[in-house]
Amino acid sequence: MFMVEQDGGEGRIVDVKEVALSELLAKRAAELSLERKCDDVVILDVRDVSTVTDFFVIATADSERKAKAAYEHIVDELKHEDERPLHIEGGDTLHWVLIDYFDVVVHIFMPEERAFYDLESLWGDAPKQTLKVEGDRVVADGG
Secondary structure, eight states: OEEEEOGGGOEEEEOHHHHHHHHHHHHHHHHHHHHTTOEEEEEEEOTTTOSSOSEEEEEEOSSHHHHHHHHHHHHHHHHHTTOOOSEEESTTTOSEEEEEOSSEEEEEEOHHHHHHHOHHHHTTTSOEEEEEEETTEEEEEEO
16 A cells, blocks of 8 residues: 555555556456447546546447447456446446446446436546457557
């Protein structure tokens, strides 16, 4: 553990292993959403702008079927990696599915809901990575 100084001289205790694991979990969830053909997949690093979680993974599914496939795939695959969500919301309507892993919150939106809630603008101060598939690899831009 070590102290990280933030703007204004305030600090918070950070466990190096925990920070690294939350970032890896966010990237893994993003990759899993891409495996189920989600679009516009981004990771927002909200550690410096939120006390609620470390990362948001935001993805768009262009159909309810795709949203369901993505959220079930993420939950199932991460269970095999000993990660279980604390809470899931929206699995019945599939227009905005929220999967809460405490340090990482995954949002799978239908296009209209994503545009309406616009989390990227709401959390605009957070560093953002965009992930996409190129060939057989997942690549990230930004960060």
